[in-house]
Amino acid sequence: MSNIPESFKERYxxxxxxxxxxxxxxxxxxxxxxxxxxxxxSADEVKAGMESYGFKVRQMPWCAEAFVSDSxxxxxxxxxxxxxxxxxELASMLPxxxxxxxxxxxxxxxxGCAAPGSKTTQMAxxxxxxxxLIANDLDYERIRALKFxxxxxxxxxxxxxxxxxxxxxxxxxxxxxxxxxxxxEGTIRKNDxxxxxxxxxxxxxxxxxxxVLILKAFDLxxxxxxxxYSTCTFAPEENELVVDHLLKNREGASLEQVSVEGFKTCExxxxxDGKEFDPRVASCVRVWPHHNDTxxxxxxxxxx
Amino acid sequence: MRGRRxxxxxxxxxxxxxxxxxxxxxxxxxxEKQMNASEVKENTLKYFEERFGLPRxxxxxxxxxxxxxxxxxxxxxxxxxxxxxxxxxxxxxxxxSGIKPSTNLFQLFGRQVERNIIPLSKEQTKKFVMGxxxxxxKSDVGDVSDGYVLVRYLGYNLGCALLKGTTxxxxxxxxxxxxxxxx
Numbered sequence: 001m002s003n004i005p006e007s008f009k010e011r012y013x014x015x016x017x018x019x020x021x022x023x024x025x026x027x028x029x030x031x032x033x034x035x036x037x038x039x040x041x042s043a044d045e046v047k048a049g050m051e052s053y054g055f056k057v058r059q060m061p062w063c064a065e066a067f068v069s070d071s072x073x074x075x076x077x078x079x080x081x082x083x084x085x086x087x088x089e090l091a092s093m094l095p096x097x098x099x100x101x102x103x104x105x106x107x108x109x110x111x112g113c114a115a116p117g118s119k120t121t122q123m124a125x126x127x128x129x130x131x132x133l134i135a136n137d138l139d140y141e142r143i144r145a146l147k148f149x150x151x152x153x154x155x156x157x158x159x160x161x162x163x164x165x166x167x168x169x170x171x172x173x174x175x176x177x178x179x180x181x182x183x184x185e186g187t188i189r190k191n192d193x194x195x196x197x198x199x200x201x202x203x204x205x206x207x208x209x210x211x212v213l214i215l216k217a218f219d220l221x222x223x224x225x226x227x228x229y230s231t232c233t234f235a236p237e238e239n240e241l242v243v244d245h246l247l248k249n250r251e252g253a254s255l256e257q258v259s260v261e262g263f264k265t266c267e268x269x270x271x272x273d274g275k276e277f278d279p280r281v282a283s284c285v286r287v288w289p290h291h292n293d294t295x296x297x298x299x300x301x302x303x304x
Numbered sequence: 305m306r307g308r309r310x311x312x313x314x315x316x317x318x319x320x321x322x323x324x325x326x327x328x329x330x331x332x333x334x335x336e337k338q339m340n341a342s343e344v345k346e347n348t349l350k351y352f353e354e355r356f357g358l359p360r361x362x363x364x365x366x367x368x369x370x371x372x373x374x375x376x377x378x379x380x381x382x383x384x385x386x387x388x389x390x391x392x393x394x395x396x397x398x399x400x401s402g403i404k405p406s407t408n409l410f411q412l413f414g415r416q417v418e419r420n421i422i423p424l425s426k427e428q429t430k431k432f433v434m435g436x437x438x439x440x441x442k443s444d445v446g447d448v449s450d451g452y453v454l455v456r457y458l459g460y461n462l463g464c465a466l467l468k469g470t471t472x473x474x475x476x477x478x479x480x481x482x483x484x485x486x487x
Contacts, residue, residue: 081484131380132381150394154412
């Protein structure tokens with residue numbers, strides 16, 4: 001992709017383990033992936049259906065519902081029409097995966113920035129349509145897509161709200177997912193327009209907002225509750241720096257080691273650009289595109 | 305009518321400890337509908353049961369909300385009282401003039417529908433998911449009576465349609481319509 005700015009390459013080639021493999025991966029399109037919606041079908045049923053069309057589908061070792069397909073036409077199937085599958089990038093399936101156990105036990109859950117609903121529908125499926133899930137999004141236009149996707153997936157346990165997360169009324173949640181608005185550098189393999197608006201200044205502006213949101217999201221947790229903070233960007237200012245800000249401002253926050261068996265991750269940076277972070281941020285994980293052939297991602301698991 | 309207390313401008317969510325199966329209003333004060341909310345819900349569940357054999361138990365543990373234009377939503381039983389709600393759950397029916405089950409209801413609970421099912425062939429299924437109305441053979445209709453029907457292809461519950469004689473009027477919402485390349 002010729003439109004990757006030099007400043008971007010310089011920034012990340014210093015940080016990543018294999019710069020050439022990293023840059024090469026950004027040029028390749030993402031594999032076509034989907035998630036089986038267990039509210040409507042089992043992984044075996046869907047696999048059999050897809051194979052009957054002659055598609056080769058591969059189940060991911062780290063999530064029984066996650067599949068990669070060799071066909072690009074999984075959207076033109078009855079499995080898609082009936083909501084038995086949800087077309088979703090693999091890395092974006094990780095936030096619910098790392099709190100699967102907590103979601104199974106949860107009575108009330110918040111998805112703070114929910115639209116268009118890929119993670120919300122995944123969480124509702126893990127919760128087996130039980131309990132209460134609040135799917136909030138600031139952007140009213142995107143809520144249409146959220147509503148459409150929830151209904152198509154047969155989600156019942158979820159209500160939609162339209163708040164700026166900062167102003168969401170107080171309530172204590174067992175689990176909060178904050179998949180924060182970000183510069184989306186990690187989505188370049190599916191959207192090469194991200195660099196039209198990319199700049200270090202934009203990164204810095206997202207970072208400011210994320211630092212506000214992470215404190216609010218943490219404050220919405222019950223004692224003993226769990227939060228996932230995630231982004232689809234590489235920028236340390238939007239990732240480790242934000243988690244460091246939480247640790248510095250909330251004594252009750254602790255980090256749990258993120259690990260996804262069968263999925264390669266790298267630990268969070270404990271410093272960047274002359275700044276030292278709280279060493280605990282090493283428990284966060286970075287997902288680089290060349291390690292698992294996915295988009296880029298960042299995940300922190302926070303306990304209150 | 306339970307649950308409509310407090311600020312009349314609110315959306316009717318008042319307390320987090322409602323019983324399951326409660327009918328609460330979703331939006332807007334409307335006295336007439338308010339009085340009829342329980343009736344609308346009861347009529348709808350009865351219709352689902354009688355026409356399709358859908359047991360009421362599938363709605364246990366959830367709340368049913370009546371929104372504008374007779375829209376009935378199925379949502380979580382417990383909701384924080386202080387939230388402004390944009391959507392209270394899954395749209396299951398329109399009950400303004402007659403009762404029309406939603407496509408999403410049938411795609412979710414279709415496996416439990418026992419009667420008034422129209423099975424389609426492969427070619428008919430392709431047309432159906434594109435939103436096309438069709439004329440059926442009398443033998444395809446069998447003993448299915450006029451009214452809303454569940455449309456099915458093999459194990460796939462495709463959605464809701466309106467049967468009149470041998471005419472099957474498509475009810476697939478425009479946004480859901482799809483050209484199938486594989487079947």
